[in-house]
Amino acid sequence: MSRHSHDPWRLPTLERFGAQLRDRENTSDVENTDQIPVLQPSSRPRRSRRTSFAAAGGLALIGAIVAVVWLTASTSTTPAYAVTVNGDGSVTLTLNEVIGASSANEQLAKLGVRAVIAKVEPGCTATGEAVPIPSSTFSQQERMVETEKPREGLSGLVWVIHPSAIPPGDTVLITVQLVNGGNPVATFNGRAISALSGSIGLYHGSAPACRPSP
Amino acid sequence: MLWRRRLTPSPLGLSARSQAPTRIFADFYDQMSPSVLRFFARQMDDGNAALDLTAETFSKAFEKRRDFRGANDKQAAAWLWAIAHNELARYQRSRSVELAAIERLGLERPSPSDEELRRIEQLTAIEDARERVREALRTLPPDQQEVIRLRFFDELSYPEIAQHLAVSYDVVRARTSRALRALRATEQLRDAIHALDL
Numbered sequence: 001m002s003r004h005s006h007d008p009w010r011l012p013t014l015e016r017f018g019a020q021l022r023d024r025e026n027t028s029d030v031e032n033t034d035q036i037p038v039l040q041p042s043s044r045p046r047r048s049r050r051t052s053f054a055a056a057g058g059l060a061l062i063g064a065i066v067a068v069v070w071l072t073a074s075t076s077t078t079p080a081y082a083v084t085v086n087g088d089g090s091v092t093l094t095l096n097e098v099i100g101a102s103s104a105n106e107q108l109a110k111l112g113v114r115a116v117i118a119k120v121e122p123g124c125t126a127t128g129e130a131v132p133i134p135s136s137t138f139s140q141q142e143r144m145v146e147t148e149k150p151r152e153g154l155s156g157l158v159w160v161i162h163p164s165a166i167p168p169g170d171t172v173l174i175t176v177q178l179v180n181g182g183n184p185v186a187t188f189n190g191r192a193i194s195a196l197s198g199s200i201g202l203y204h205g206s207a208p209a210c211r212p213s214p
Numbered sequence: 215m216l217w218r219r220r221l222t223p224s225p226l227g228l229s230a231r232s233q234a235p236t237r238i239f240a241d242f243y244d245q246m247s248p249s250v251l252r253f254f255a256r257q258m259d260d261g262n263a264a265l266d267l268t269a270e271t272f273s274k275a276f277e278k279r280r281d282f283r284g285a286n287d288k289q290a291a292a293w294l295w296a297i298a299h300n301e302l303a304r305y306q307r308s309r310s311v312e313l314a315a316i317e318r319l320g321l322e323r324p325s326p327s328d329e330e331l332r333r334i335e336q337l338t339a340i341e342d343a344r345e346r347v348r349e350a351l352r353t354l355p356p357d358q359q360e361v362i363r364l365r366f367f368d369e370l371s372y373p374e375i376a377q378h379l380a381v382s383y384d385v386v387r388a389r390t391s392r393a394l395r396a397l398r399a400t401e402q403l404r405d406a407i408h409a410l411d412l
Contacts, residue, residue: 007248008248008333008337009248009249009251009252009255009337010247010248011251011265011326011330011333011334012327012330013265013324013325013326013327013330014247014248014251014265014268014324016324017247017268017269017272017321017322017323017324018240018243018244018247020321020322021239021240021243021272021273021276021321022240022243024276024319024321025238025239025240025276087277087280
């Protein structure tokens, strides 16, 4: 029944701290929750499900680029992409279809994550200043972006981005491409299986918007 | 996010998946932080420590918000107070504030101005005075207790009290006057009454 329209304990310094929490909350929640599939953050510390390189099969270290090929079987109900902020500040990026790349990029930008997805496009002339990641410092790349194993079934490419590990001024580039021109490469339980390949690089400044076909 | 999905809609807006998807915890902070600061400030003579403990309590709550399994505001508040009490106990053991959650979240600890620290001292003194007067009210007749409570704790105007109690304005003023006279007669209460500007 208090008649206080303004609680005297609501001090400016409290308000300022609240603003920090508000900012933090804004950057740790994805606006479109409908696009968060089964990737809800756990209450437990996130356990890395990083792919072992042997299991990844197609992984290769090429200069600044680490590539992995993954089979994927998207359905009409599968979101094209998902961007989820984890409890430790990392961001899980799931890409089920290449078409989701531009929306995922918007979401990453909104979250202030310096990482972009670029599609491999014939005739792409965009350039950027790639930062070499020698194999001896591969762990540096792992600290920035982990590639995770697919979840249940074949659910596209999944990366865990650690924004705080990306050097200031640099941008992580995640390049994606449909393997075999998007045509099925196999069947599984009667479902056509296509393949996406993804690779990771690091660029000074902004990263190129697309990558040319090899 | 579990924090959103598990809770049913509530006045604090803690749950509301259908509501604005962001700023849900921040709204909770806005609602609860003055009370939490008041709680800590009354436990110690150190405004800086009270602010640090408040900030650390909410930072820990922010980190653990997905663990919250309650279903309404009352449970949310109880959950927060449990964290606050733990922080106070830790402070009382070590005589220092642990700022671990603030640091993990990369937040800046509160940096109050001198004026704000003085304000915390004043507010704490007022709270203490209120408590002493509240205790003393028990010695007064019930009708006088009621007008003092409504006038000086709930901050109703005299006409509002008259309306609330269904008595005349003059009756309210007379009861108030008698009550204050009785309270001022107690020497130990004079400072408290002065602090409350009764």
